[in-house]
Amino acid sequence: MAITYALAYLPPAFSSLTLLLQPVVAAILAWALLNEAIGAMQALGAAVVLAGIMVARASRVQV
Numbered sequence: 884m885a886i887t888y889a890l891a892y893l894p895p896a897f898s899s900l901t902l903l904l905q906p907v908v909a910a911i912l913a914w915a916l917l918n919e920a921i922g923a924m925q926a927l928g929a930a931v932v933l934a935g936i937m938v939a940r941a942s943r944v945q946v
Contacts, residue, residue: 900936907932 890898907929913919921929 903932903936 886901893901910919910921910925910929914921
């Protein structure tokens with residue numbers, strides 16, 4: 884509910900970044916706080932998400 888409310892007031896670029904990072908942060912917190920295992924596919928998915936964010940940020944800076 885708070886995320887939906889915040890999206891109306893945040894810039895679109897920041898909103899999309901936070902929505903993409905949510906599953907990655909949730910997996911890291913689950914690993915750190917709850918001792919949950921992170922599987923190979925989860926780690927690969929997190930790497931793909933982070934790489935996509937880096938590519939998008941790099942292309943935005945150059946333009």
